[in-house]
Amino acid sequence: MSQPAQTLAAITYLVADYDEAIDWFTRALGFELISDQDLGEGKRWVEIGAGDGGVKLLLARARGVQQVAAIGASAGDRVGFFLHTTDLETKRAWMEHEGVRFEEATRHEPYGKVAVFRDLYGNRWDLLEPTA
Structure with a gap:
């Protein structure tokens, strides 16, 4: 029996505020807002x-202390x-x-040019221009 195809589609990313995070990621990193649907109760x-x-x-x-x-x-x-x-600098x-x-x-x-930055919440990221 063969395995069905699969794709890693999304990763949960905890935020303090939806709008604050949307603004930062779209403005500071140039990300796109793909979906924003109200599910009720905040x-x-x-x-x-x-x-x-x-x-x-x-x-x-995030909800709750943990x-x-x-x-x-x-x-x-x-x-x-x-x-x-494709152009780190x-x-x-x-x-x-x-x-x-x-x-x-x-x-x-050896794998490319890299520089570490922190996002608005302090998570660490690599900005990476991979070696061809």
């Missing part, structure tokens, strides 16, 4: 993505998200203009 189905048809982030407003404490700590303090670009300059904080100068690794 809950929404909000998907954002890089516009490439790849994995989406499903924004979930979820609120997890905002900004999705991967502990490791890099948990990887944003690929141009993308970095644009992001810095939008207020994104980078932790380091761009460095060159």
Whole structure:
């Protein structure tokens, strides 16, 4: 029996506020708002993505002490998200203009150019221009 096809479609991303997160991701990273549906009782189905048809982030407003404490700590303090670009220096300059904080100068690794930044909640990301 063969396995049916599958796709990793979305990853839950905890936020303090839907609109704040939508604004930051669309403005600072250039992401697209894919879906924003009211589910009632203050809950929404909000998907954002890089516009490439790849994995989406499903924004979930944190509720309760445990979820609120997890905002900004999705991967502990490791890099948990990887944003690929074809021109790291141009993308970095644009992001810095939008207020994104980078932790380091761009460095060159065997797999490409990379620079770590933090998002609005403190999660760490790699901005990565992969080696061809």
